[in-house]
Amino acid sequence: MCRSEKVLGSDYRERKMGMKFRSDKLKAWPLSRPRFQMWLWRVVIAVSLCTFTVQFAGMADLWGPRVLKGLPSCLIASPYTYFEEVQLSARVVEESIPPERIYNNNGYLMVSCNGGLNQMRAGICDMVAIARSLNVTLVVPELDKTSFWQDSSDFQDIFDVDHFINSLRDEVRIVKELPPRLKRQFELGMVPSIRPVSWSNISYYHGKILPLIKEHGVVHLLKTDSRLANNGLSPEIQKLRCKVNFGSLKFTPQIEELGKRVVTTLRKQGPFLVLHLRYEMDMLAFSGCTEGCTQKEADELRKMRYAYPWWKEKDIDSDRKRRYGLCPLTPEETTLVLRALDIDRNMQIYIAAGDIFGGQRRLASLISSFPNVVNKETLLTPDDMRYFQYHLSQMAALDYFVSLESDIFVPTYGGNMARVVEGHRRYLGFKSTILPDQKNIVSLVDQYSNGTLNWDEFATKIKAVHKNRMGMPSARIVIPHRPKEEEYFYSNPYECLPQVEVLQTL
Numbered sequence: 001m002c003r004s005e006k007v008l009g010s011d012y013r014e015r016k017m018g019m020k021f022r023s024d025k026l027k028a029w030p031l032s033r034p035r036f037q038m039w040l041w042r043v044v045i046a047v048s049l050c051t052f053t054v055q056f057a058g059m060a061d062l063w064g065p066r067v068l069k070g071l072p073s074c075l076i077a078s079p080y081t082y083f084e085e086v087q088l089s090a091r092v093v094e095e096s097i098p099p100e101r102i103y104n105n106n107g108y109l110m111v112s113c114n115g116g117l118n119q120m121r122a123g124i125c126d127m128v129a130i131a132r133s134l135n136v137t138l139v140v141p142e143l144d145k146t147s148f149w150q151d152s153s154d155f156q157d158i159f160d161v162d163h164f165i166n167s168l169r170d171e172v173r174i175v176k177e178l179p180p181r182l183k184r185q186f187e188l189g190m191v192p193s194i195r196p197v198s199w200s201n202i203s204y205y206h207g208k209i210l211p212l213i214k215e216h217g218v219v220h221l222l223k224t225d226s227r228l229a230n231n232g233l234s235p236e237i238q239k240l241r242c243k244v245n246f247g248s249l250k251f252t253p254q255i256e257e258l259g260k261r262v263v264t265t266l267r268k269q270g271p272f273l274v275l276h277l278r279y280e281m282d283m284l285a286f287s288g289c290t291e292g293c294t295q296k297e298a299d300e301l302r303k304m305r306y307a308y309p310w311w312k313e314k315d316i317d318s319d320r321k322r323r324y325g326l327c328p329l330t331p332e333e334t335t336l337v338l339r340a341l342d343i344d345r346n347m348q349i350y351i352a353a354g355d356i357f358g359g360q361r362r363l364a365s366l367i368s369s370f371p372n373v374v375n376k377e378t379l380l381t382p383d384d385m386r387y388f389q390y391h392l393s394q395m396a397a398l399d400y401f402v403s404l405e406s407d408i409f410v411p412t413y414g415g416n417m418a419r420v421v422e423g424h425r426r427y428l429g430f431k432s433t434i435l436p437d438q439k440n441i442v443s444l445v446d447q448y449s450n451g452t453l454n455w456d457e458f459a460t461k462i463k464a465v466h467k468n469r470m471g472m473p474s475a476r477i478v479i480p481h482r483p484k485e486e487e488y489f490y491s492n493p494y495e496c497l498p499q500v501e502v503l504q505t506l
Helices: 005-008 010-016 023-028 034-061 081-090 117-134 161-167 180-187 202-216 236-250 252-266 280-289 293-306 318-323 331-340 359-369 382-386 394-404 416-427 438-449 453-463
Strands: 108-111 138-141 219-223 272-276 350-351 408-412
Touching: 023 272, 108 117, 117 202, 117 236, 117 394, 117 416, 161 236, 180 219, 202 219, 219 293, 236 416, 252 350, 252 394, 272 280, 272 394, 272 416, 280 293, 280 416, 318 438, 331 453, 394 416, 408 416, 438 453
Parallel strands: 108 138, 108 219, 272 350, 272 408
Antiparallel strands: none
């Protein structure tokens, strides 16, 4: 007890602890006063530490999910070394709800996303940036429930909606639904619904969309995929797109918990590679790529392609498309590339994908060369999977989480997940990402298969082709007036990346 407390007496000490007890009542307690005070202080300190731990665990995800970063090491066996834990902790940014940005609200913006999870993810980032620029209020985006995937998930089933709203308070006001009057107008079909022009500059939205919002109070945008240009935007808009992508679009606790469980299981066995093997039936039917398929399988894919009228390309020359590098790599081609790049045979390979078309027959060469092949279904229990199994977007979210945490990420096709994960891994410190050059790979695989190249020659050429395709810093490729052909903003969001020397991409 300090001297000043002795002078002030027991009344002061008791009020300082937040309770005032009569000294005569204290004497009746089985604990003596000093022992009671010591016990009470210990309780207060323990409660404070627990409260701090819980709060700190929730603060850690402002700039991107990291495994187990918020939990004390005494509560869970960490898969990281001490040095890795220090690096991990250095990236933890304390989260607090930012002050609300005050602005004259011009109206409301509703958006209906389209496509798969990562196509919608990028679209949501664009819509937030657009709403911010127009000084409007954004209604929490509606996810696609009618596309091929037929996933009934709502925004809050995949993303932490409260975190999304609160983390962007200093940028734009976001609400969960329209005010009653505008909601009735929308239900009565009295709200303009528009498909924005693809790859538009922000001036398009100021000139075409904002006047309609001011006139009607609300506008409904029907498409969100690629509706904002890759380039030619202000640094503020580009950085806001990154803020949303890397900080505000945090997965729900259920998805993150399962993701952490998968990563922890993998880490216990050592490093792991995530293979985004885009060889599902819908991918092959859509692309028209049939390399290695039987005639029966090729007929099946063709039938599926014609069953979906919104898949515009129907009559496809698979061989020609493959030669131009426009087909996803087959499991057999992928196996040769991984071997040529000297990936350790004992490396765990986590397949981030749906059911592989052709099943075990097509995976045989991969498993033979790399026996430690796993996926979410083999690492999680049926009870774990029951929550997700009929929700493909939630399954994709789980794969996304694991892909970010992997030691190496290898996509076999440049689709939306491949590109968005590539950019996110760049943001996390240019984590190793092998970007297969499909056109060159196909040519080299064919030369190896027909005996023109021996194995050593093949491996040497594969290494040379991929020397500068490892997710390293590079300038984003800009092709004026040809946005579909230039490099996607979300695969290389250079404006938001660590300031390092840029390697000019040839």
